[in-house]
Amino acid sequence: MAAVAQISPYHFTRLFKQAMGLTPRQYVIRCRIETAKRLLAKWELSITEISDRLGFTSHSHFTTFFRKHTGITPTAYRRGL
Known part of the structure; x- marks a missing residue:
């Protein structure tokens, strides 16, 4: 993603965390967990x-x-639904 934005991975991670409140990795993990729940x-x-x-x-x-x-x-989790 940093390459697409043409910035360093470090800078991308800082900007992403500032905007989203999570690192890119944490965001992807959260998305995977929410998809799993659905x-x-x-x-x-x-x-x-x-x-x-x-x-x-x-x-x-x-x-x-x-x-x-x-x-x-x-x-x-499934049993608790």
Whole structure:
């Protein structure tokens, strides 16, 4: 993204954080988690299918990532809906 804006990655990150309140990485993580939550509400999709759609290498990688950022597993989140 910095290259497209023709600025250094450091400067881009500073400007992005100033504008959005998050680093670009934190923003992408937040987007992935919010997308996962929306997809988990669709019971016709398995957790494995959701992890594939979001680009995780495995179901367990997705579960670890989701739990780290939400405090609960995708299955627990889905049951709580």
